[in-house]
Amino acid sequence: MSLRFLGIRRTLATYVASSAAPKLQDVVIIGGGPAGLSMLTALKNNQKTKHLKCTLIEASDLGKIHGFYDNPGEEYTNRVVSLTPKSIDFMQSKIGNWEFIKHDRIKFYDRIVAYDAQDSDNARVDFNASATETGALAAMAENINIQSSLLKKLEVLNDTESTTILDKTKVEEIINPNQQNIEETHDLNEIDLNAGNANLDWPILKLSNGESIQTRLLIGADGYNSPARKFARIESRGWQYNTFGVVATIKLEYEDYRSIGWQRFLSTGPLAILPLTEDNATIVWSSTPELSQILLKTNKEIFPHLVNAAMVLDEVDLQYLYKLLDYNPDDFTVLDEIKWRLDKFDQQKLEENYPLKVTEVLDGSRARFPLKLSHADTYISPRVALIGDAAHTIHPLAGQGLNMGQSDVAFLMAALESGIERGLDIGSTLVLDSYVANAWPSNHMLLGICDKLHKVFSTDYYPIVALRGLGLRSINLLDSVKDVMVKIISSR
Ligand SMILES: Cc1cc2nc3c(=O)[nH]c(=O)nc-3n(C[C@H](O)[C@H](O)[C@H](O)COP(=O)(O)OP(=O)(O)OC[C@H]3O[C@@H](n4cnc5c(N)ncnc54)[C@H](O)[C@@H]3O)c2cc1C
Secondary structure (H helix, E strand, O other): OOOHHHOOOOOOOOOOOOOOOOEEEEEEEEOOOHHHHHHHHHHHOOOOOOOOOEEEEOOOOOHHHHHOOOOOOOOOOOOEEEEOHHHHHHHHHHHOOHHHOOHHHOEEEOEEEEEEOOOOOOOEEEEEHHHOOOOOOEEEEEHHHHHHHHHHHHHHHOOOOOEEEEOOOOEEEEEOOOOOOHHHHOOHHHOOHHHOOOOOOOOEEEEOOOOEEEEEEEEEOOOOOOHHHHHOOOOEEEEEEEEEEEEEEEEEOOOOOOOEEEEEEEOOEEEEEEEOOOOEEEEEEEEOHHHHHHHHHOOOOOHHHHHHHHOOOOHHHHHHHHHHHHHOOOOOHHHHHHHHHHHOOOHHHHHHHOOOOEEEEOOOOOEEEEEEEEEEOOOEEOOEEEOHHHOEEOOHHHOOHHHHHHHHHHHHHHHHHHHHHOOOOOOOHHHHHHHHHHHHHHHHHHHHHHHHHHHHHOOOOHHHHHHHHHHHHHHHHOHHHHHHHHHHHHOO
8 A cells, every 4th residue: 555545645756767767755664663654743733844755664454443533443452552641642732643543432530649569568569640740641542543542643734745655565675875885786777877976875776666766864763673774874782671561451350540550570570450341451561581471371251350469469479370370371279379369358448548449351452562771872873863662772660662752753853843934954964963962961861760660569578578668768758759749750
């Protein structure tokens, strides 16, 4: 699909007649994920940048995502993110897609309760939104809801002259025309020599549909394995956590009017239950590779009980349950094992201080994603800028990955606007420098904080367990400290 539904056709004033010559663009974005689509829509919704000739290239089919706007389906999809008030404000005031979000599929929440499984009293910290201007800590939204609202906004902007989206099209190769061996490896006819050599350093992209595009600025929104980053020879540093995030869409016993996000720190990684509308909720269960396999294969009638157990029971009990289920994922005796253990708790306390009971997991909603930390040394090189997961990936325990991508888009837009105002070439590092100067340090700080949190909470080394229990209790008593933490998180 070349997004005919957007009414967008390839109509480029700069298109060079020769069939071998690449099409020329001001901006090419690789990646139609949340970051890439946000970037394209932000460019097209801005008076100073909307004239730029832009192409977005996405390997997968965007048709289903676009279809979500008219037919969202009854059940929640399993890729759900927590959006900060700052990201929502950016979508409302700058990108303009928030009006096309399916609001009946957005759940605002105003409290987060985080507690420690290895502390005998489940030491906890309870954040609430009183310190925020919006009165909400964050909003849960499906990735598909966000992406579809961006496509809808582009459709409404109806910029048939200078917007092209090519989905089901892969960027197969990116060539630097300045490469010394260009004559050996590529036909020089492919470079637009009519352009007076002005574009001789513009990257050329070879696409799976046989087309070539040459661009003034290449934006890599192409995820963790970013071909754009590799082309620009930008190093990305980090590590795999040897941990998977298991996600699932679940039903609670009834709608929880408390609007709380819950997170329990287990030695295998944090387990979060985050509210969706009505009786729906989503989980992200960070797990060892072995545990993630067990969680995926456990019988769907047993799985909800296992989640309930994991939010309350001691680790030693949980290890025993995992062992039984590893041996036999359909072992229904596990239900009795869980029941008599949970029955020992004061039921009223359970209801007041813990999440509501999970009663169902939606068919096909369980999936796992490898978790890793990565950060590119820089986000720019001449004619290239990286945004979103192409620039950084983060542990999901603080729900910041997609939000960091929004913040990248905001900073890159500011740099491009300012470059255009000053009459500069938007692909030059003179323009792009301010993007990396503004975006990189705060992303680096957040990556570091989440990494330390993950490490501190996934150890069972007694001195650290004792210290963090003390830390959680102290923070919980200090409203001013909690307010500062909430403000920092929600203003990202
Ligand atoms: C379990 C889990 C929970 C999470 N929870 C949260 C949360 O609560 N809050 C939050 O903010 N973030 C969260 N995140 C992170 C968030 O999902 C990601 O940061 C975000 O989706 C990344 O978006 P992106 O557009 O940068 O990259 P991607 O979504 O990876 O998009 C990259 C796109 O580039 C395309 N592409 C790549 N190579 C090519 C090529 N050669 N040619 C054409 N196209 C190409 C791909 O097809 C893909 O569509 C979570 C992540 C996980 C794993």
